[in-house]
Amino acid sequence: MICKYSFGTPFETEAVVQALPESDQEPRFLTVRSRLPLCFSCRLGEEEAVYGLGESVRGMNKRGWIYENYALDQPHHHEDTRSLYSCHSFVIVSGPERVFGLFLDEPGRVIFDIGYACRTEMTITCVQNSCVLYEITGETEADIVQQYRRLIGRSYLPPKWAFGFIQSRWGYKDESDVRQVAQGYRDRQMALDGICMDIDYMERYKDFTVDPARFPDLAALAGEMKAQGVHLIPIIDAGVKIEAGYDVYEEGCEKGYFCTDLEGKPFVAAVWPGLVHFPDVLNPEARRWFGQKYKVLTELGIDGFWNDMNEPAIFYSKTGLDEAFKSIREMEGENLGLHEYFRMGDIIRNMSNSPQDYASFYHSLSDGSRVCHDRVHSLFGYNMTRAAGEELDTLRPGERTLLFSRSSYPGMHRYGGIWQGDNKSWWSHLALNVKMMPSVDMMGFLYQGADLGGFGCDTTEDLLLRWIAFGIFTPLMRNHSAMGTRQQELYSYPMWETFRDLISIRYMLLPYLYSEFVKCLLDDRMLFRPLAFDYRTDKRAREIEDQLLLGEGLMLAPVTEQNRTWRYVYLPEEMKLIRMKKAGQWQEEILPAGDHRVEIRLDEVVFFIRPDKLVPYTLRPGLSVAETDFDQLSILHFVKNEGEYKLYDDDGLTRDLSGEDRITTIRLTADGTLTTSGSKTVRL
């Protein structure tokens, strides 16, 4: 059951798709500590865990830190980071005596102190003194998640090819770089389904342009790549470059589709293109206009996009930069010293993503009113991606388009996926990737994954191996790295054959991964889950944060530490261990419930099958999703009594998911009898 309570003057975010009545009671789980500022509190029992918050640092259990939901471009995130790119104020408090969910629909700054100031108390502060609070009660975490997801609507579905391996790097500067990447993989028979094009493909970083010198014929390049099974996925940034003669800029100005300053003039910020205006994506008309611009690229044969810098990140505002220089100039008259040195550092640091800048521009809403950006800050990425999502539906009617975003808010999950933001080539960020999977999934972002190998900093071959070994299970499987860091294309490492083999496992498992993805989407369930959610009464399982359940049949236990060829694994029940070096080549071992020490060498993937579960796989994995045979299947299985699996499949492109013919039911009994009903051929 969901109870809705409104406080202050909530902003209509369109996060929610169900109209619920307002409760006339006081909230049941939260105590209103004050209205100004709006602050709630809740005692936490010693054994209660708090799950959720989507993209955020620390563990699956969020206890013991303070988090601030206010979208922030924060590539340097560590344990003490409070804000990241996305904002999802949904948590589940779960303990032996109670379980409930809290969703605060509030796009201004929301602060969750989850046992930071006081170990046994959670306080939630809405800095704008408003929010719509939903309290969700249910029997289990899964039940609460499902209710939440039905409240916010069905998740985005990407095309099937988006489940293939994608190579990305900030630094592919021209078409020859792109060709070289494709060839690097193809020459070595390494699977590849996409190449992301970072900001360098554009002409002077202008959205919806293609640099004519470096990419003279993008349509031809896209076609050439597609013939090899490789989709090009260009980036779109939030800021529109101010440049005379640039149509997007001029149209936006003319039609009043940009965010404005106090005086009503387009607000000026600086990002990659230099000075930019931000499209006013909270305004439906501007949103439609911006979304239609994607046509420039879809007409060239592009069928995938990533939306970036849409917190929106601001390097500086014009005012900010001028003031910074002015402050520094003023200091010069003085006797330069320690004070000036520290001040100068502060000035530079505070210039980026500054609260003052966010408080100094405005959105024009459809009712003619204006709202200060700061009030609704965390909605920007959502609405930029919504712009794309809504219009791509009309630009590519009936067909799915790959779309993922850096920033997000509840509701955006209906239009696109996310990547877990710019991370680093750190073992701790691999571990964070693992821990974030269920939290992000819980928010409805089924299509997600982290930058494999790490975006910033230099990776190492062993880190990349371990990260890929985990990444083969994440829906978005993208290797991405930043300019200036070590090359990260898998074929450039001595152990490239191992990388090739690890990736082949992804393609082998695609029938299961895709089927589970769509089934979770249709049922509003979680694809990645903490052990705590499925094994609720197992006290041991509740404290496991480095293992994951994936779909109905699999448990993962990735290695996330350097120089470790083994790890401990906790099995809440008897399971079958699969140790795989490449598609079609594995060993099996049945392990009893309990603690195990499991060897996992650098060239192996280890995962587990739950009892009476079937995991269909293809007998013919290809070098792309298109080349992969989804019809000739076999199954990994651990049948003690009887297992049944309902396999979902479709053409991977149409947006219509109905039709019974898409389901193949596979049954296997302990005596080895296999029966199949449906269109697939399944053999043991």
Next chain:
Amino acid sequence: MICKYSFGTPFETEAVVQALPESDQEPRFLTVRSRLPLCFSCRLGEEEAVYGLGESVRGMNKRGWIYENYALDQPHHHEDTRSLYSCHSFVIVSGPERVFGLFLDEPGRVIFDIGYACRTEMTITCVQNSCVLYEITGETEADIVQQYRRLIGRSYLPPKWAFGFIQSRWGYKDESDVRQVAQGYRDRQMALDGICMDIDYMERYKDFTVDPARFPDLAALAGEMKAQGVHLIPIIDAGVKIEAGYDVYEEGCEKGYFCTDLEGKPFVAAVWPGLVHFPDVLNPEARRWFGQKYKVLTELGIDGFWNDMNEPAIFYSKTGLDEAFKSIREMEGENLGLHEYFRMGDIIRNMSNSPQDYASFYHSLSDGSRVCHDRVHSLFGYNMTRAAGEELDTLRPGERTLLFSRSSYPGMHRYGGIWQGDNKSWWSHLALNVKMMPSVDMMGFLYQGADLGGFGCDTTEDLLLRWIAFGIFTPLMRNHSAMGTRQQELYSYPMWETFRDLISIRYMLLPYLYSEFVKCLLDDRMLFRPLAFDYRTDKRAREIEDQLLLGEGLMLAPVTEQNRTWRYVYLPEEMKLIRMKKAGQWQEEILPAGDHRVEIRLDEVVFFIRPDKLVPYTLRPGLSVAETDFDQLSILHFVKNEGEYKLYDDDGLTRDLSGEDRITTIRLTADGTLTTSGSKTVRL
């Protein structure tokens, strides 16, 4: 055996105390890849581990990263950090087929690529094209460490009270703050042996001054504290403030005791006091002069010091700041934009600890020659602490003084200990603290420890609990935090009683901890060891990086993850688990060799006793070391056949460690027969 090889023009660092002949062979383990630059290489077998490097990021096994020994003030250290405060170019390569040590005595920049560029190769580059290389062969890691330690001389011995708990914070601004801290502990019957005084006690951050307004009578305060068993431990920074009338500054200028610029004028840098000169501690005369200055404080009753900022850290040089402002001024004429924004950030970042600054000042050596600081950079902290160490011996004849430093180099371990540098209130830095213990210990720094609870960032109560539970075993046990962060004094938390109880365990174990410390010092052995060193042939033990051996009898397995009430522990052999909540209150359990899941709640310390080992403890732990009875003892023990322990004890102050009367031999047989020879009373 140790073989010595010289390359280029080595600088005499005085790291080594043994005169060894030069080998006329080529190095046995390293291949000289080039002389200009001086670069060595060495293949690494798949199963070989590389231990050492003292203070550095990542694991006990250093494989898979690139490290640069060039002393750096780096409080923001992460996995990709290459340089930290201290520089120790000693490693042991250890695998199934060979074990050997390499020590490169070279104070310029030394780069260790340990399987970063290529997983199976180590390359070592000496940027100054010189070094003295020592190749050490032996049967075991322990043997190699012992030879290394004999090469570099016996480790520093602090007074016994320095093994007590020390409270520190940057921000105790006056004597009332200091009194309040002492009272905070004393009122709650929480043990305390020292309070560190950070830079605020000084008059305008001038070394060897005391602010007369805020600390009107430091001698009286020190006496008042000592009467409560609390020693005051002031900080000394590397830079001497430029201020007319300040005796240290004026004398230093007059006598030419400061580092000089190219033209021979004292070099000007800026640190906390503003503009400073650096004492030329590489010059024996200047060193003596600087060391004698500690007298100002010893005469007030001070018997402990910490030397800080001695990489030496430079916020900026006068030239650097002027140039920064000039560059920014020049940009102003231009159309301010992206380029200027990025450039301004670079200017600020590059101003601190800049290689140009380090290359622009000089030391005057005793032979009248000058050497550029850059050539010998990593020697500064060593020689600043040597200045103090040598002169404190004359200022406090026969008596030990507590002395620990931030920066260090081999050889400094003869004069003082180190703390593991400014860290953060991160769980990952607690884990790093654990991993660094044996590496730092290996270098001869027996007296060491990290800032418990974390220096920078805000701690949480649970992190502090776990960190203290580990810190009770580290020789330097100091809670330290930075100005502006959350209060970190243990009495200020709701669970202060748990903190009190945890600390009581430290005092209970002091007889063992002190005895083991001194015995390791006398024998040039390691106090903290990876399991790999003691269980060489146990493949499992070789990959354990989150457990430690402490002295001959104990194994530690701290919890370093949030929201975890248990951990896995690997026992290479049968051991006795001790679960302790406070001094004198514990449970025991004998566990077989193998893997175990061990519950360790927030209010507990768990450790293990090895078979046939005795761990003496006091029956009367006090609220300070002075109050702790080292004569009335009992033993924790796990005797299967017979155990013998040689307990070392002394008055904790005299520097003379000889005398058979300091040893008590305790024997216990399996049937419970206890015999003691020596001065202590031991009962079961």
